[in-house]
Amino acid sequence: MSNWPLLSIITFLPLVGVAFILMIRGDAAIVARNSRNVALLTSSATFVMSLFLWFGFSRGTADFQFVEQADWLPGTGISYHMGVDGISVLFVLLSTFLTPICVLAGWSSITNRVKEYMIAFMVLETMMVGMFCALDFMLFYIFFEGVLVPMFILIGVWGGPRRIYAAFKFFLYTLAGSLLMLVALLYMYFQAGTTDIPTLLHHAFAPTAQMWLFLALFASFAVKVPMWPVHTWLPDAHVEAPTAASVILAGVLLKMGAYGFVRFSVPMLPQASADFTPIVFGLSVVAVIYTSLVALVQEDMKKLIAYSSVAHMGFVTIGIFTLTPQGISGALFQMLSHGVVAGALFLCVGVIYDRLHTREISRYGGLVHRMPKYATVFMLFMMASVGLPGTSGFVGELLVILGAFQVNTWVAALMATGLIFGAAYMLFLYRRIIFGKLEKEDVKAMQDMTGREVLMFAPLVVLVLWMGLYPMPFLDIMSVSVDNLIANFETARAAADAATALVALN
Amino acid sequence: MVSEIPNLYPALPEILLALAGMALLMLGVFHKTDGSRLIGNLGAAVMIVAAVLVVVFGGARQVTFNGLFVTDSFAVYAKLMVLISSAVTLLLAVKWLEQENIIRFEFPILIVFAALGMCAMISANDFLALYLGLETQSLALYLVAAFQRDTVRSTEAGLKYFVLGALASGVLLYGVSLVYGFAGSTNFDVLARSFAAGEPVSPGVVVGLVFIICALAFKCSAVPFHMWTPDVYEGAPTPVTAFFSVAPKVAALALFLRVMISPFGDLLAQWQQVIIAISILSMLVGGFAAIVQTNIKRLMAYSSIGHVGYALIGLAVGNQAGVSAVLIYLAIYLLMNIGTFAVILSMRANGRMVEGIGDLAGLSKNRPIMAAAIAVMMFSMAGVPPFAGFFGKFFIFKAAVDAGLVPLAVVGVLTSVVAAFYYLRIIKVVYFDDPADQFEPMPTHARFVLGVTSVAVVIFFLFPLPQVLVAAGNAAKALFGA
Numbered sequence: 001m002s003n004w005p006l007l008s009i010i011t012f013l014p015l016v017g018v019a020f021i022l023m024i025r026g027d028a029a030i031v032a033r034n035s036r037n038v039a040l041l042t043s044s045a046t047f048v049m050s051l052f053l054w055f056g057f058s059r060g061t062a063d064f065q066f067v068e069q070a071d072w073l074p075g076t077g078i079s080y081h082m083g084v085d086g087i088s089v090l091f092v093l094l095s096t097f098l099t100p101i102c103v104l105a106g107w108s109s110i111t112n113r114v115k116e117y118m119i120a121f122m123v124l125e126t127m128m129v130g131m132f133c134a135l136d137f138m139l140f141y142i143f144f145e146g147v148l149v150p151m152f153i154l155i156g157v158w159g160g161p162r163r164i165y166a167a168f169k170f171f172l173y174t175l176a177g178s179l180l181m182l183v184a185l186l187y188m189y190f191q192a193g194t195t196d197i198p199t200l201l202h203h204a205f206a207p208t209a210q211m212w213l214f215l216a217l218f219a220s221f222a223v224k225v226p227m228w229p230v231h232t233w234l235p236d237a238h239v240e241a242p243t244a245a246s247v248i249l250a251g252v253l254l255k256m257g258a259y260g261f262v263r264f265s266v267p268m269l270p271q272a273s274a275d276f277t278p279i280v281f282g283l284s285v286v287a288v289i290y291t292s293l294v295a296l297v298q299e300d301m302k303k304l305i306a307y308s309s310v311a312h313m314g315f316v317t318i319g320i321f322t323l324t325p326q327g328i329s330g331a332l333f334q335m336l337s338h339g340v341v342a343g344a345l346f347l348c349v350g351v352i353y354d355r356l357h358t359r360e361i362s363r364y365g366g367l368v369h370r371m372p373k374y375a376t377v378f379m380l381f382m383m384a385s386v387g388l389p390g391t392s393g394f395v396g397e398l399l400v401i402l403g404a405f406q407v408n409t410w411v412a413a414l415m416a417t418g419l420i421f422g423a424a425y426m427l428f429l430y431r432r433i434i435f436g437k438l439e440k441e442d443v444k445a446m447q448d449m450t451g452r453e454v455l456m457f458a459p460l461v462v463l464v465l466w467m468g469l470y471p472m473p474f475l476d477i478m479s480v481s482v483d484n485l486i487a488n489f490e491t492a493r494a495a496a497d498a499a500t501a502l503v504a505l506n
Numbered sequence: 507m508v509s510e511i512p513n514l515y516p517a518l519p520e521i522l523l524a525l526a527g528m529a530l531l532m533l534g535v536f537h538k539t540d541g542s543r544l545i546g547n548l549g550a551a552v553m554i555v556a557a558v559l560v561v562v563f564g565g566a567r568q569v570t571f572n573g574l575f576v577t578d579s580f581a582v583y584a585k586l587m588v589l590i591s592s593a594v595t596l597l598l599a600v601k602w603l604e605q606e607n608i609i610r611f612e613f614p615i616l617i618v619f620a621a622l623g624m625c626a627m628i629s630a631n632d633f634l635a636l637y638l639g640l641e642t643q644s645l646a647l648y649l650v651a652a653f654q655r656d657t658v659r660s661t662e663a664g665l666k667y668f669v670l671g672a673l674a675s676g677v678l679l680y681g682v683s684l685v686y687g688f689a690g691s692t693n694f695d696v697l698a699r700s701f702a703a704g705e706p707v708s709p710g711v712v713v714g715l716v717f718i719i720c721a722l723a724f725k726c727s728a729v730p731f732h733m734w735t736p737d738v739y740e741g742a743p744t745p746v747t748a749f750f751s752v753a754p755k756v757a758a759l760a761l762f763l764r765v766m767i768s769p770f771g772d773l774l775a776q777w778q779q780v781i782i783a784i785s786i787l788s789m790l791v792g793g794f795a796a797i798v799q800t801n802i803k804r805l806m807a808y809s810s811i812g813h814v815g816y817a818l819i820g821l822a823v824g825n826q827a828g829v830s831a832v833l834i835y836l837a838i839y840l841l842m843n844i845g846t847f848a849v850i851l852s853m854r855a856n857g858r859m860v861e862g863i864g865d866l867a868g869l870s871k872n873r874p875i876m877a878a879a880i881a882v883m884m885f886s887m888a889g890v891p892p893f894a895g896f897f898g899k900f901f902i903f904k905a906a907v908d909a910g911l912v913p914l915a916v917v918g919v920l921t922s923v924v925a926a927f928y929y930l931r932i933i934k935v936v937y938f939d940d941p942a943d944q945f946e947p948m949p950t951h952a953r954f955v956l957g958v959t960s961v962a963v964v965i966f967f968l969f970p971l972p973q974v975l976v977a978a979g980n981a982a983k984a985l986f987g988a
Contacts, residue, residue, distance in 0.1 A: 072972070073975055073981060074975060076975070113870075114869075141889035142967075145891045146890070146891055146892050148890060152930070154939045156933075164934055167938075168934070169932075171926070172923060172926065175888075175922070175923050175926055179919040183907065183916055185766060186903055186904045186907040186908075187912065189904065310801075436902075
């Protein structure tokens with residue numbers, strides 16, 4: 001097993017599924033059924049393959065593992081280079097874990113153009129996994145941008161009434177940011193003579209260059225995270241996207257920006273990261289508090305969860321820029337947890353949306369009487385989102401606050417305020433949908449979850465509880481890499497300080 | 507004095523094209539029935555044979571005809587692009603013109619002569635040879651633009667193109683005469699040697715140079731000399747537009763590269779700002795003006811203006827990496843444009859051709875494969891990886907950043923977001939809108955071309971990007987080795 005190109009297999013297996021789906025012929029019903037089956041089979045197979053990463057990953061080293069390298073573009077030094085370390089491996093797993101669930105989520109709600117839908121999802125999976133595995137900046141960029149294509153189609157074709165506006169906004173916002181990152185990439189390539197990430201990690205960029213590079217990368221990653229004030233594409237995209245696309249959007253795509261910070265900004269541009277920390281803190285705190293307040297007054301369930309995502313990602317960016325082991329581990333853990341929980345919450349919305357075809361909160365009420373199973377599941381994820389101890393949300397938030405407390409008490413205090421608002425809007429949402437009198441006729445007619453839906457939620461429930469009750473396996477796998485990241489960061493800072501001191505002496 | 511016969515081998519492709527063009531003309535005149543299709547196929551075959559000759563006899567730098575004519579790797583690369591794209595568009599065109607009942611046997615012959623002119627341009631090593639090639643090409647192009655004689659739009663396009671083109675040729679000649687007057691030669695090698703000394707050049711040369719740049723900018727439709735492009739693209743018969751948007755554009759840009767680098771390479775400081783300005787303006791106009799277009803041919807006109815702007819970034823860089831990036835860009839541009847026009851040439855509903863963007867509405871429901879191919883082309887044109895168009899932009903921007911022209915790269919990046927908007931709009935119409943009239947099935951030719959180009963655009967990063975990189979690198983080296 002060890003000499004298999006495991007990462008390439010995981011990355012490109014979904015494309016094999018695409019090839020099979022393309023070969024399906026016959027009348028519409030057969031094509032739809034077979035496309036669903038092939039997509040589910042491929043994505044499950046991909047997940048199974050990715051489990052080899054979990055078991056085969058050696059936890060004692062910060063080096064990149066499962067490395068593959070092949071020549072690609074002659075004369076440019078750009079190569080096909082893949083590998084994972086403790087920071088990225090979990091996100092590969094998150095992506096492969098969520099995709100089969102998304103395929104199930106669209107099982108019966110997507111009825112037109114099923115074939116194209118499944119193809120888009122498979123391509124999306126390839127892009128996501130490839131992005132987390134890429135060890136060449138150019139390769140990373142290709143996957144990072146490539147995600148836009150299937151997502152644009154998913155939102156635009158299967159989305160809600162304002163899907164076109166949302167799809168364009170999503171695409172253009174992200175593209176503008178990414179292209180600035182491209183310029184930064186080119187500049188780093190020019191300075192360091194390579195786009196190889198492990199080499200770039202040890203290249204010291206000049207302090208002034210670092211500032212501009214940081215800003216260019218920030219433009220891209222901040223849009224993707226999204227950070228306030230460039231978050232406005234997110235509520236639109238989430239509201240209009242079909243359920244499964246929302247799950248991927250919240251579950252994986254938002255993580256790409258934060259992953260970019262951890263992989264590129266912090267280790268490659270340590271000086272600039274330290275200098276920009278107050279600004280990142282400021283923006284994140286605003287995000288946490290402001291978007292939580294905005295979430296409180298939403299009438300649309302998906303919009304509410306979308307705003308809560310912005311708030312939760314604010315925790316993540318704070319955690320990363322505390323530049324402490326607790327903060328970064330907490331941020332990574334929070335990313336995983338949010339990926340699962342926000343994904344699950346969108347699925348919860350999807351379940352009742354499929355029945356009543358509205359996302360307006362006031363149209364529901366009293367669901368607990370008719371849908372007890374649903375109410376239980378929804379409660380668990382609602383609690384996880386709030387950060388109740390025993391759920392995955394608690395661990396990440398606690399670690400991030402611990403990290404922030406060491407750096408800046410005010411930031412920690414304001415974040416904690418955000419947590420209270422978080423509890424308020426989630427409980428408010430839950431009360432309005434699940435409790436209350438069951439009065440509306442159409443709501444009375446709603447059925448509880450089907451077997452397929454239970455199957456879809458079961459792994460998510462298990463994971464949320466596992467991560468909440470026994471988080472050690474997850475923290476273990478990332479700890480060495482995180483420590484290594486901090487150590488390199490400190491060394492680089494010390495070297496830069498020594499250089500400035502030397503200049504000052506002379 | 508009896509002069510020896512010059513070495514003809516380097517010019518063999520051009521000689522073949524000239525002789526074959528005349529032979530086909532005779533065939534057309536004396537053929538009893540209408541032989542347009544036969545001549546069309548033969549014309550395409552001749553161009554492919556010429557392309558083979560280019561490869562066989564090209565390679566190392568050879569100068570012949572008393573220094574008027576040169577072949578080198580650069581010429582090989584550019585001629586291959588020109589000949590192959592001419593042959594493909596010719597095949598598509600003949601089919602289309604037949605369908606519309608406006609085919610005449612002169613059409614393929616004119617295209618063959620245009621190709622001859624373009625090859626001569628690319629191989630010009632002297633302003634006289636350049637002018638000859640340019641005019642041979644242009645005269646043929648004026649005629650094909652007005653080929654649909656009984657429609658007002660087409661004749662207007664031809665006339666407009668002719669008047670403005672003649673003006674540009676005049677400007678070019680004026681510039682050349684100034685350069686000749688102040689620098690003493692029209693030969694590229696001699697000029698290059700005289701500027702290489704590094705002495706300050708006379709202002710007359712610089713004025714002449716600016717005139718030459720204006721004329722060449724006209725020929726490759728760069729802003730502010732682009733005014734003719736949208737009208738001609740819209741008015742000319744669609745296959746002619748397809749042809750215009752590929753081969754002559756590539757030839758003009760190749761010529762632009764050779765003229766700027768080969769004789770005037772050492773005057774980079776004098777012309778760099780001009781090219782930067784033209785490039786930025788082209789990107790801006792190409793991006794913003796295309797947004798409001800409703801006719802797809804006009805949209806493609808503005809799109810091509812934008813693409814020229816990006817290509818000119820590479821020229822503005824003025825070094826080997828820049829030229830190589832332009833050559834890569836052109837190859838990719840060619841691929842995308844041929845593919846897109848294969849679609850536009852097949853936009854046929856209810857028995858007549860349509861060219862509104864709205865006519866594509868809901869294509870993904872009626873013709874899913876065609877729709878997917880358009881989507882691929884548009885994403886690629888917008889520069890979204892992993893499609894080919896991204897790599898074109900990547901190497902252009904890379905050259906700019908390496909040469910310290912970061913602001914230019916940033917402008918390029920921002921305008922490509924604007925451009926992405928209108929490319930996405932086409933995808934939106936195709937995928938998100940409700941179906942309009944169903945198109946008739948694509949003709950076999952067009953289907954084949956679209957299939958090949960879209961697959962090539964998708965897998966470009968695997969093949970042939972590595973090969974193109976090497977070839978473009980060699981071609982650029984040849985241009986600087988002189």
